[in-house]
Amino acid sequence: MLPKGQFDIGDMPRFGLPKFSNRAPRQTDFLEIKISGDVVREITIEDEFSKLPFGRVVADFHCVTTWSSRNLTWEGVLFRDLFERLIQPFAIPSEQALFIVLKAQDGAKASMQLRDLLNNNVILATKLNGERLSEARGAPVRLVAPDHYGYKNVKHLASISFHVENSNYKPSGFWFMEHPRARVAYEERGKLLPGWILRYAYRPLIKPTVELFSKASVERSENS
Numbered sequence: 001m002l003p004k005g006q007f008d009i010g011d012m013p014r015f016g017l018p019k020f021s022n023r024a025p026r027q028t029d030f031l032e033i034k035i036s037g038d039v040v041r042e043i044t045i046e047d048e049f050s051k052l053p054f055g056r057v058v059a060d061f062h063c064v065t066t067w068s069s070r071n072l073t074w075e076g077v078l079f080r081d082l083f084e085r086l087i088q089p090f091a092i093p094s095e096q097a098l099f100i101v102l103k104a105q106d107g108a109k110a111s112m113q114l115r116d117l118l119n120n121n122v123i124l125a126t127k128l129n130g131e132r133l134s135e136a137r138g139a140p141v142r143l144v145a146p147d148h149y150g151y152k153n154v155k156h157l158a159s160i161s162f163h164v165e166n167s168n169y170k171p172s173g174f175w176f177m178e179h180p181r182a183r184v185a186y187e188e189r190g191k192l193l194p195g196w197i198l199r200y201a202y203r204p205l206i207k208p209t210v211e212l213f214s215k216a217s218v219e220r221s222e223n224s
């Protein structure tokens with residue numbers, strides 16, 4: 001059974017806000033995640049990542065616009081392990097820094113609460129269904145938080161910043177489109193309107209958005 005308001009689209013389309021459709025990540029060859037904000041020390045995570053415990057999460061993926069893609073196997077490192085083994089000991093975030101901003105190489109970003117990121121199904125994935133992530137899927141590393149709508153699942157992850165205050169945060173899209181938690185089970189699609197109303201507002205956007213993103217990908221591969 002899918003969560004309320006979702007339908008099975010089959011294979012994951014490349015998707016997002018229209019403005020990101022023709023933006024490419026700077027590079028997809030090596031992993032580099034900057035840890036910053038209210039921390040004692042800024043650090044950059046590179047090769048150490050591959051020495052962290054191996055994590056695997058099997059889950060469905062739910063976009064806020066109502067499409068879902070089922071039974072995906074993500075492999076990489078659980079956020080919790082990265083936090084406990086590298087971020088906490090080396091960057092030393094303030095204990096009150098519970099508001100986290102995740103930024104991507106293409107300029108996309110999302111905010112999450114630390115307690116949600118520490119769930120044992122939140123993974124920094126480098127592989128999907130046994131294959132290295134493609135550029136479309138978010139290479140070299142993406143966040144996957146399956147209990148939260150797709151827009152929290154930042155692809156081409158470049159930085160994770162820890163904040164005591166969230167007042168400077170400006171979402172990628174309109175402010176009312178990003179719910180602070182965006183939990184699928186509670187249908188927290190957006191801020192202003194109830195989730196079930198947003199289903200109807202978002203659904204007509206799926207087809208044109210999928211077409212826009214796939215056209216942009218084809219054009220990029222033709223020009224490279």
Ligand SMILES: Nc1nc2c(c(=O)[nH]1)N[C@H]1C(S)=C(S)[C@@H](COP(=O)(O)O)O[C@H]1N2
Binds near residue numbers: 012104108137154
């Ligand atoms: N960097 C980046 N991450 C992103 C997006 C994006 O455009 N750029 N789109 C988000 C949205 S709205 C969704 S639904 C998923 C789509 O993931 P997919 O393209 O792998 O299907 O990625 C999310 N993460």
Ligand SMILES: [Mo]
Binds near residue numbers: 015016151
């Ligand atoms: Mo989405």
